[in-house]
Amino acid sequence: MSTPTPVTVTVTVTGAGGQIGYALLFRIASGAMFGPGTPVRLQLLEIPAGMKSAEGSALELQDCAFGSLASVEVTSDPARGFEGANVALLVGSRPRGAGMERADLLSANGAIFGPQGAAINAHAAADVRVLVVGNPANTNALIAAAHAPDVPPERFTAMTRLDHNRALAQVARTLDVPVAGIGNVIIWGNHSASQVPDISHGWVRGPDGTRRPLPQALTEALGGTCSLESWLAETFIPRVAKRGAEIIAVRGSSSAASAAAAAIDHVHDWVSGTTDSWTSAGVVSDGSYGVPRGLVSSFPVHSRDGAWQIQQGLEPEAGVRARIAASVSELEEEREMVASMGLIERGYGRDGR
């Protein structure tokens, strides 16, 4: 009996010539996203100013001689760039500089995502899955979905996995345990300073494999030095929510390798499924947890059979609920803003589509 030939996955990366692109392409090509046995066809979409940089990456990709890289094409034509895409990573857009909030990028970046949504609608594969990385990611995903009427809206997602990973890392450091032993933390809301990192349903796995609730483990680890409530409000939440700004201040430019790693994690889990812990992703709200339908908001999600499902049945504490409401109001304001800029139809998303 012969072994079946693995199906090649076509991945489009926009902004491939930028910082995140440079950290992302080599990991996708090496098999980190779909496994080393799955051949990948890379389609790099850039604007003319970024073409040389993307072409240089394409040359380097050849030189890596990755066994799972089937081909690389560089183009500035969205129709070619999205042709047959099974996965589209919308990275291309301007990053913020020091002192800016992500919403400040709406006028600079919002206009990119309508035409790209339309090109995905016209040219991508029927099973396309879209991850928007470019900021403000949630509202850009909403704009792209609004221009792709033939693609189910749940295939458009926004990246909050970096925030989720940051939350895992901060908790693991505080408890002095490996990150892999922490599960069920949550990022709710917008990928902005208003996001809501929430540990109240989380667990930490001990050396004997048993799980302890994170609030209990953290309270013990903090000892008498401070209460869990003040650690959450004064240290953990601001650290995670403002980590992007901290990286910009220290590094001089916005997160790149960690953003690429989060994009790999997001698509890997979307395609391959989640196991014992949920993760966080910006997905189109179905009204869960009081988030108005149609907004792209971060939720605790599982992936089953290639689709994200919002974890149901949690009862966020009053303080967490109030923070979620504030972050969701910000998303509503962003939706209003892009409607007034003519980037989506007013009312889009309020009743599904």
Ligand SMILES: NC(=O)C1=CN([C@@H]2O[C@H](COP(=O)(O)OP(=O)(O)OC[C@H]3O[C@@H](n4cnc5c(N)ncnc54)[C@H](O)[C@@H]3O)[C@@H](O)[C@H]2O)C=CC1
């Ligand atoms: N969601 C998240 O967690 C994160 C999001 N980001 C966002 O990712 C975006 C990209 O960041 P970097 O790679 O650092 O920026 P960068 O400036 O290094 O690269 C952006 C690239 O996009 C290209 N580009 C611009 N418009 C394009 C278009 N219409 N089509 C195709 N390509 C286009 C540019 O030529 C450039 O090569 C920014 O908006 C940044 O804020 C960054 C980190 C984390």
Ligand SMILES: O=C([O-])CC(=O)C(=O)O
């Ligand atoms: O903060 C930024 O502008 C880049 C970003 O989204 C992040 O690092 O989370």
